Amino acid sequence: MKPLGQGDPLRLGPYRLHGVLGEGGMGKVYFGADASGHPAAVKVLLPELAHDGHLADRFLREARTAQAVTSEGVARVLAAELEGGRPWIATEFLAGPTLHDAVTNFGPLDEAAVRELARSLARTLQDVHATGLVHRDVKPPNVVLTSRGPRLIDFGIARPEHGLTLTRTGQIPVTPGYGAPEQVLGQRVGPAADVFSLGAVLAFAAGGRPAYTGAEVTAVLYEVVHGSPDLEAVPEGLRYLVTPCFAKDPAARPLPTQVADAAEAPRQPERLWKSGGLGNEIRQREAAARRLTARPAGPSTAPEGGAPGGTARLTRRRLLTAAAGGGVLVAAAGGGAAWWLSRGDAPPDPFDIPPAAKVRPAPLGSVEGSPKPLWGPIQDVADAGSPAPLPVRDVVVFAASGGGVAARRVTDGRERWRIGDAKADAGYLSIGDRLVATADGDGTLRTWVAATGSPRWTVDAEVGALLAADAHDVYLLTTDGRLRCVGTDGKVRWTRRPPLTLSGGHPAAALGAGHLVLCSEAGDVAAVRAEDGSRAWVRKGQAAGPLRPAIDGTTVYLGGTSLAAVEASGGRELWALNPLRPPSRGTAGWGPPAVAGGVVYALDCDALRSLHADGSQAADPMMVAGVAPPWRPPVVQGNSVWVVESEETGVTGLPRSGQDQHQTYALAGGGSRSVAAGGNRLFVLNRATLLALPVY
Known part of the structure; x- marks a missing residue:
């Protein structure tokens, strides 16, 4: 989380902006909150691109199209507007490490977690494709791991099926090593491109390294089009799941439903994201998000970051302090923000199972005579x-x-x-x-x-x-x-x-x-x-x-x-x-x-x-x-x-x-x-x- 800098807007629509979550070739992503303190990730097109009316129109049109995606595996697009000549997109906010960060910090996922990751992402892509969209940027940094499972993010620039990629002139239209061959070649793409990317994501999650590597970006792109994926680090028991996704011919790749069925995901998958070092990391980040949106304790007093009357107001100092204490907060443009983020009068997290109450067992009674009631x-x-x-x-x-x-x-x-x-x-x-x-x-x-x-x-x-x-x-x-x-x-x-x-x-x-x-x-x-x-x-x-x-x-x-x-x-x-x-x-x-x-x-x-x-x-x-x-x-x-x-x-x-x-x-x-x-x-x-x- 970075503080707002010179030239950054202070407000967009109903959202007051408090910090910068990330920046890319197309725009910036800010952490924002509405008047009730409900958080959102607000993506803004860069000023130099906002003057391109055609680009700005496509940015908003495709974002509004993405609002049709309501799968539980994505964070929904909340709003998309043009304000002061700059288009912006507000999406649900998720706190949790990306798959890239999780594998980098904790190593490859175990087999059960990879299977559940495959099932969850494949089902999500099925829902995305059912609305006529292709995500086109499925990669480890765009998968957020939460206590309720993986969530696919960055839907603000999702494109309709067979649509051309929205990029700047001269910019590579795909993430090297994760985009499908047809994307690398600049061809029109369909849902099968997301399946190729899914295979690359699963290979990274299972093996801890990308399936395609090279000394330079051009070498990686060449391998995607002409070479074979390196699956040596992927456990033998999982290769059957990822290998078919890498077919050069889009028609030869499995459907998302076939990947989900083949994954044979474990029963009660939520446990996978609540244990070990990764589970602890997820809990810390989600706790930090709850602290940021917590309401003040008193009805008339307003501690730092709170507003009178019980409306949470997030100051930059409070935001950065909480982030430093509880881990980086991740912007999500697609799926599954918890109900507690929109209910100021509810407990901090109604889905959080409370600690078990303690009670002392009663002493055993005597077998002689009739029992006397406790x-x-x-x-x-x-x-x-x-x-x-x-x-x-x-x-x-x-x-x-x-x-x-x-x-x-x-x-x-x-x-x-x-x-x-x-x-x-x-x-x-x-x-x-x-x-x-x-x-x-x-x-x-x-x-x-x-x-x-x-x-x-x-x-x-x-x-x-x-x-x-x-x-x-x-x-x-x-x-x-x-x-x-x-x-x-x-x-x-x-x-x-x-x-x-x-x-x-x-x-x-x-x-x-x-x-x-x-x-x-x-x-x-x-x-x-x-x-x-x-x-x-x-x-x-x-x-x-x-x-x-x-x-x-x-x-x-x-x-x-x-x-x-x-x-x-x-x-x-x-x-x-x-x-x-x-x-x-x-x-x-x-x-x-x-x-x-x-x-x-x-x-x-x-x-x-x-x-x-x-x-x-x-x-x-x-x-x-x-x-x-x-x-x-x-x-x-x-x-x-x-x-x-x-x-x-x-x-x-x-x-x-x-x-x-x-x-x-x-x-x-x-x-x-x-x-x-x-x-x-x-x-x-x-x-x-x-x-x-x-x-x-």
């Missing part, structure tokens, strides 16, 4: 139809009496927060044991910090039912019966019709082994691949109703007419056990299983069964009084397994060892009843009553 029973706090309680570190979440969702402290049962507009019957989920996901009556997916109840990101996802979540994705059923995956970056990853009908109820679901497994209201089971929602397998007639599957390793366990173990990937049955009594109108059979320590626990009619992963008996069956469908999954905590019983019995804890000893906490009222456990605490919902019991 707290409660607390009367009339829950909705009688609440889903099972959800422990998330230091709080337990449930459907609140009178509507909405509430959370109480796990240590003493005191209310921590309440969300009145949450639609509790859509369910609630834990995201990474730090956030809670809910839905409102309009189907909007909303997330909250579990420990405090403060809001985070929202997505208009048409939520009908929340199904499952991990630290990176939320899986849901839409109001019209489609499956949808929403990332924790607030973006919809995919939407698919399920392999079987799921509308008309809330299917039971489990997530694991790269698959989402669902059991419908009719008792049919379907598995889809978590990465794209494609069908993996279907198993019909498994149960009389929606019984939640359990997943351990690569095996899925299913209750119902049999207790079945099937392969998660293909659904092949590994083994199946019949119940003690044949099922009859849903009154017998196997309940939903649970897995802990490699042992499968499930209710078999009136007995709790414990089985090894191969189906062999792990402990003697233990009889349980008063159980009847619909069954809840057993809950394993400490040295005990807890089951929900019906009528006046209550909840019973049985030893995992299978020895003949147990304890029961009596509950009155019958009806809706469910349990969950965490931190050596058993949380019990008995209609409108909530309490916590010790486990042993």
